[in-house]
Amino acid sequence: MTATGTVRNCAPPGVLALLLVLQVATLSAQSTANTVYDRVILGGHVMDPDSKLDAVRNIGLQDGRIAVITTQAVRGRDTIDARGFVVAPGFIDIHAHGQTPETYRFYSLDGVTTALELELGTSDVEAWYRERSAGERINYGVSIGHIKVRMLVMHDSGTWMPVSDGAYRAATPAQIGEIAKRIEIGLREGAVDIGAGFPYTPAATREELLTVFRVAGITKTPVHVHITPSVAGLKEALSLASETDAPLHVVHINSAGLAETPVMLAMISDARSHGHDVTTEAYPYAAGMTEIQSATIQDIYKSAPDARLAELEWPRTGERLNRESFERYSRIGGPVVVHTNTEQMVAVAINSPLTIIASDAYWQNGTGHPRTTGTFSKVLGRYVREAHSLSLMEAISKMTLMPAQRLEARVPAMRQKGRLRVGADADITIFDAATVVDRSTYREPSLSPVGIQHVIVNGVSVVANAQAVEGVAPGKAVRAPIHPH
Secondary structure, three states: OOOOOOOOOOOOHHHHHHHHHHHHHHHHHHHHHHOEEOEEEEEEEEEEOOOOEEEEEEEEEEOOEEEEEEOOOOEEOOEEEOOOOEEEEOEEEOOEOOOOHHHHHHHHHOOEEEEEEEEEEEOOHHHHHHHOOOOEOOEEEEEEEHHHHHHHHOOOOOOOOOOOHHHHOOOOHHHHHHHHHHHHHHHHOOOOOEEEEHHHOOOOOHHHHHHHHHHHHHHOOOEEEEOOOOHHHHHHHHHHHHHHOOOEEEOOHHHHHHHHHHHHHHHHHHHHHOOOOEEEEEOOOOEEEEEOOOHHHHHHHOOOOHHHHOOEEEOOOOEEOOHHHHHHHHHHOOEEEEEOOOHHHHHHHHHOOOEEEOOOEOEEOOEEOOHHHHHHHHHHHHHHHHOOOOOHHHHHHHHOHHHHHHHOOOOHHHHHOOOOOOOOEOOEEEEOOOOOEOOOOOOOOOOOOEOEEEEEEOOEEEEEOOEEOOOOOOEOEOOOOOOOO
């Protein structure tokens, strides 16, 4: 005892620290046990590629975000039993051409919680987001697209792709200046990045493309580009990016590279090793799809022999084209399947550590590519479970963390997506790793996959028990910071 009558605590400092930790842990456990969350996900195999968490956990969601990830019991006003299922961050598709309620529904059934139109883009960013401001089923976003801006400036007569001056007329210096100005406006209006497609604008000169890339370099905005399909096309894009210090994202390396895919992946790897900001993506199908009236099809096939034309399939009938049918369908317009790749080259692309998984979803008036509905499930079923060429964590990373990281420097909101961590957006996909697989085909492209059990967007279920939930629109805009003019 001291003179004041108080008792000194003589416990060693290490013991006091341990007691403090135990006390805090106990209070935390009591707080978790006492909290009633908006909803809880119980007993799922939680896989987070960012933290490398790979274990059974309970998750509590509150106000559209992840509030707790724990081994302890949690309570919620709504409960999802995830026992036996994988709980992953919601899949992020950075190359999705369908941006309608119909296609958002398709994407959600494939586990996608965020779908972005970043290749074709739009010419009016503000109007594009305004059209969706009431909310959509999943999160959405768009680029300011060189193709679309060029169509506007050149007064092209096409509706979806350029078919006249937007494709085939060289721009004057004044028109190039107008294209650059409109791209800058789109970036100030919050475009996710800049979209471009060299085969769709063959009359665009190198000076025009350099002007676009200079805007990207100055603003540090990625250019999401469909290169001219060849090693030379990749060299062109890498040269433009290097000369302007622009970040570069090369879309669908599998269909851009075909037999040269390994060489082109090596070129991207080399560029990255020299400090260049270059990324790429792939989708798990050996055939592509695009508009038959587009320059990329017309320039290759308008004078091709029947043997080459047979690479093209009219999806509504399944027929392979010949000279007569090619010309007839070219007058009508519509999507065409392009059979030019091999499963071997697709596998090289999908399995590469460089590639993000992105669908290049394509859907027009009830007809489209099966990748629209099956891309993510196909990777999980065919490459992870059946071929064992990807680990489950690798595949999830390609679908979640990697696309988020590609965009987060320009779009800070992406730092809260693609991860399962406290504070992150409650975008979550729950699937059965033992059964998940695609079902869609070129004949029946709208068939949804199996094995995607629950999909949650900003805390709200859009898929429950493998069925689309109707009448919900929790999706929000994915958008870069807006800078008023």
